[in-house]
Amino acid sequence: MSEQGGAWLRERERGNAFGIRMLLLAHRVCGRGFVRLVLRVIAFYYALFAGTARRASRSYLQRVQGRAGFLDVVRHIATFAQVAFDRVLLAAGRLEGFTFTRDGRHHLEALAQAKRGAILLGAHLGSFEAMRAMGGHEQFVINVVVHFENARRITAMLRAVAPDFDARIIAIDPAAPHWVLRVQECIEAGELVAVLGDRTGLGEASVEVSLLGGKVRLPTGPYALAAVLRCPIYLTFGLYHAPSTYALSCEPFAEKIDLPRGRREQELAALTQRYADRLGEYAKRAPLNWFNFFELWQ
Template sequence: MTQKLLVQEWAARRERGSLPLIKLGVWVALRLHRRVARLFLYPICIFFLASSPAAARGSRAYLARVLGRKPRLADIFSHFLTFASCVLDRVFLLNEQLDQFDIRVHGEEIVRAIEQRGGGCILLGAHFGSFEVARAVGRNHADLPISLLMYEENAKKIRAALAAINPRLATEVIGLGRMDSLISVAERLRQGHFIGVLADRNINGKDMVSYPFLGAPAKFPQGPFRVAMLLQCPVVMMVGVYRGGRTYDVFFETLAEAPESRPKDSDAWLDGIMRQYAARLEHHCREAPFNWFNFYDFWA
């Protein structure tokens, strides 16, 4: 299958769900409370396991690499259940119910130091674990202003979903692909914002570079890293790992300090930071394998 036909397969899949269903799900979850709502995840995951063969194949391909063995059906179910748990928890996190969770933060001194200097930074995440739990930590513990940077089509969906869950958060999304996107990011950085972006895939499969990842070359987009280089800001990797139950570990790791000037060899700078990002993402995948949420063949 060619890259053009893939069109980042994840982006081409029809969305399952709508805003009325999101609102209904949020209403039910908040009234049942988290412990009761979690009981519904098991039949939901069984349904998706039976009705989503493409996602199951993607899960199987990834788990075979990260586990180093042929995954069992129970492994794929656990993979789906971890994803569903993080999706459900997003409702409570977006409604600022952090008391429902046991959240352990590692590397908070990194963001504190950036905050004290009065500057913002690029927070690189991935479709791994819960980006929302890390963002909630920033909002509620460190009082950090965090905005999300994403492709415009996804940004529209996310804005609508955020408005359905918690209208106060809808303005925290910056859409990529507009003429003023980079200007908006630069302005928020000057205001001390932390700009979060998921850097493991993009929407059109363009501007991709291969790096070793779980035993084989995988393609990562240069765009998020190029933005950090152009705006000369610190780059921090942010990962929220779901441990099961009500427990999350949030990790902040410095990938690059703010350069005093643009790198003379931009290709070398980009290669170094992207290679480091891929290596740290692999580390977290091996340490918490069911937290990977790219349900397609990432190595195709």
């Protein structure tokens, strides 16, 4: 196991609160179609001048769909911009105009009925805010474990539009691991805790796995955490389909995780590889939903 990582934390956050507020005003006055057009123009600009994002997009698109032209990159960045904008609307509880489809909702219903806590394992693929927004609408209690280091501007905006934004947020602080105790409290209370498993933080244990035909390092923390808390893991995604549909899915991943002495590393590696396999399959379903704009593959 390696404890290196965190390259994505060094990526500079783009965008600003003023721009987002202007888009919100345009959405209210001119409608969603106009905002989509503006976001495409912005995406074209970033595809031209944001070299790191452009190269990362091309690397990923070539793997997932076998082509990576400039317009493919523009569409990729435009999808990210649209989902990021939608995140603000969803956090504010503005669900009108969206269509949500559900696959596997009965798993969440069974957990709620049994008052059983679980980890919802996702990725920077699509929108977890869509899952959280619908979960709150349907009375499922979903807490989200997040890194705030490189997303302070969007976080400030989310807090502005949703005063209760922090109520179900568990911020990761490597220097003060009390956040793990908060996760434990939520699980013991029969609540759901969402964790994203496709980025490795600084000093976080990781393992090399295969993803979309290449080698990447993914964290083992979600599986070690589930083993300690003795709770199940469900795989969850909210894939965006233009112009305004989110396909929400939930599938069982591990009912119980045991990490016996002598086989701990092998078991963690196997679980991480299984996650990578499913992540790759979901990425193929909606290729433009991949929002890791840094070089992930080794």
